[in-house]
Amino acid sequence: MTPIRTVAIVGGVHGNEFSGIYAIRRYQQQPELIQRPSFSVSTLFANPQAHQANKRYLHSDLNRQFKTVDLNNPALANYEQSRAKVINQLLGPKENPKTDFVIDLHNTTSNMGACLIMTQAGPFYNQLAAYVKMVMPEAIISRDEDHFAREDHALLCTLGSYGVIVEVGPQSQSVLRQDVLEQMHEMTKHILDFVELYNTGTLPELPKRTEAYLYLHSIKLPMNEKGERLGMVHKNVQDNDYKAIAPGDPIFTLFDGTEVPYDGDTVVYPTFINEAAYYDNNLAMSLNDKVWIELE
Amino acid sequence: MTPIRTVAIVGGVHGNEFSGIYAIRRYQQQPELIQRPSFSVSTLFANPQAHQANKRYLHSDLNRQFKTVDLNNPALANYEQSRAKVINQLLGPKENPKTDFVIDLHNTTSNMGACLIMTQAGPFYNQLAAYVKMVMPEAIISRDEDHFAREDHALLCTLGSYGVIVEVGPQSQSVLRQDVLEQMHEMTKHILDFVELYNTGTLPELPKRTEAYLYLHSIKLPMNEKGERLGMVHKNVQDNDYKAIAPGDPIFTLFDGTEVPYDGDTVVYPTFINEAAYYDNNLAMSLNDKVWIELE
Numbered sequence: 138m139t140p141i142r143t144v145a146i147v148g149g150v151h152g153n154e155f156s157g158i159y160a161i162r163r164y165q166q167q168p169e170l171i172q173r174p175s176f177s178v179s180t181l182f183a184n185p186q187a188h189q190a191n192k193r194y195l196h197s198d199l200n201r202q203f204k205t206v207d208l209n210n211p212a213l214a215n216y217e218q219s220r221a222k223v224i225n226q227l228l229g230p231k232e233n234p235k236t237d238f239v240i241d242l243h244n245t246t247s248n249m250g251a252c253l254i255m256t257q258a259g260p261f262y263n264q265l266a267a268y269v270k271m272v273m274p275e276a277i278i279s280r281d282e283d284h285f286a287r288e289d290h291a292l293l294c295t296l297g298s299y300g301v302i303v304e305v306g307p308q309s310q311s312v313l314r315q316d317v318l319e320q321m322h323e324m325t326k327h328i329l330d331f332v333e334l335y336n337t338g339t340l341p342e343l344p345k346r347t348e349a350y351l352y353l354h355s356i357k358l359p360m361n362e363k364g365e366r367l368g369m370v371h372k373n374v375q376d377n378d379y380k381a382i383a384p385g386d387p388i389f390t391l392f393d394g395t396e397v398p399y400d401g402d403t404v405v406y407p408t409f410i411n412e413a414a415y416y417d418n419n420l421a422m423s424l425n426d427k428v429w430i431e432l433e
Numbered sequence: 434m435t436p437i438r439t440v441a442i443v444g445g446v447h448g449n450e451f452s453g454i455y456a457i458r459r460y461q462q463q464p465e466l467i468q469r470p471s472f473s474v475s476t477l478f479a480n481p482q483a484h485q486a487n488k489r490y491l492h493s494d495l496n497r498q499f500k501t502v503d504l505n506n507p508a509l510a511n512y513e514q515s516r517a518k519v520i521n522q523l524l525g526p527k528e529n530p531k532t533d534f535v536i537d538l539h540n541t542t543s544n545m546g547a548c549l550i551m552t553q554a555g556p557f558y559n560q561l562a563a564y565v566k567m568v569m570p571e572a573i574i575s576r577d578e579d580h581f582a583r584e585d586h587a588l589l590c591t592l593g594s595y596g597v598i599v600e601v602g603p604q605s606q607s608v609l610r611q612d613v614l615e616q617m618h619e620m621t622k623h624i625l626d627f628v629e630l631y632n633t634g635t636l637p638e639l640p641k642r643t644e645a646y647l648y649l650h651s652i653k654l655p656m657n658e659k660g661e662r663l664g665m666v667h668k669n670v671q672d673n674d675y676k677a678i679a680p681g682d683p684i685f686t687l688f689d690g691t692e693v694p695y696d697g698d699t700v701v702y703p704t705f706i707n708e709a710a711y712y713d714n715n716l717a718m719s720l721n722d723k724v725w726i727e728l729e
Contacts, residue, residue: 191713246608312709392458416607
């Protein structure tokens, strides 16, 4: 086991997700909140220009710019593509990063509570998930990990040798809620505590099985051939992130009142239901399988 | 009593408040939903460019551009100031409007339910409030009326001889929720039904007293002398629109954890708590008195 020696906590990758921005600000004023003896920790405000404009991004989504091939492509030159290259210098480079572990703080408008999103697989992540769920039972563990090699992952947190997203909601874009900020602080604290225990070989006995959600795919809102929306997320589904949807359950309501049933073959568990930021792409929600993370 | 002969229903004054935009779209496809025998009704999508940009506005808040003096000032020429002049031609002119009654559809990120905001006083409004509250008991009646002569009112709905805002929440900016859209449809239907009954002298017996909230003033988030925020809305207050705040109750939490008590002298009732759109001005919430609307 290789210890984690350098940790970066990142906020404000999306300029209108306020919790991470204010969390970072507090950590800069009270660094003792995030310091632990066995590693060094830094903070980064990733997209201050987008925050200044009170927008998710200026030119393109910063959290989709971190594929190795894109970071090394000088033709990708808009604001966020440029900012990604600077962040790659600061925390990476992605091929051989100076940062062992990146914790990236995000908000969602969906009713997802405090969610730990892991983008890769492996024993470090499995133990982290087991620890966080043990000390914070209301936490949700989300696995969005198996789709790409790390170099092909576009998320900022994949700049580090290890990386996770702390995703807390519901919170409207451009709003700061105390309850959501406190959940973010709590999950971040537990993650840092875990790293300290991991580094020093003092982890407590962890549960052998931890419930998690494994990302399958996203589904779009009903649209016509011109790309106009014909309906919305069904009110039975709204706010019910992680609640089972069975084949035939109503999932959309068309504007004429027609209910549209879920046409899949198996029970699925939705996340990012009606997330504001995904409207650009007409995404309605992500669908997941419920799985167990097993420790050996 | 002068009957209401022309009604305009307006949506999308703010481009990222989706319910009114989709309500208008439905009314255009199914005009029978809004038609009544005793008046003509039209619909208007007020700020399509801001919706296209997925923003509240492009240059300035459209719903602050309708003072008579501003409508008649050709030097005010940015997009929303120009659009206001066009809408004044369509629904006004404000000095002598062709529209008897304007219903303007809005969303808030605050937990305000379905709220009828009345910007002027008088028997028409008092009967409207009594009727809406009688047929939709969960509706909230808000009086924001006594501060200006109609010509000095900057809100779009003051273009008509009469005007109200239908304000429904909570809904994140740039999201469409079925439950919120249905509340908006319901309140709009009741308002239109009222106008028909009012015109035809067939109103049912109305309650003599109707509970309402009278706007007092807005309060700002705690800030330092540089204008930086020092705290946020206290979690006891968050989502508790219309719930009493007494002198000494915690109202803000500073980022260092300190609780700030409400320093007023009397019990007040908050609305627009932590509304995303008011962050530009660091507004934390509006404070109101609880009052009774009395019918003679």
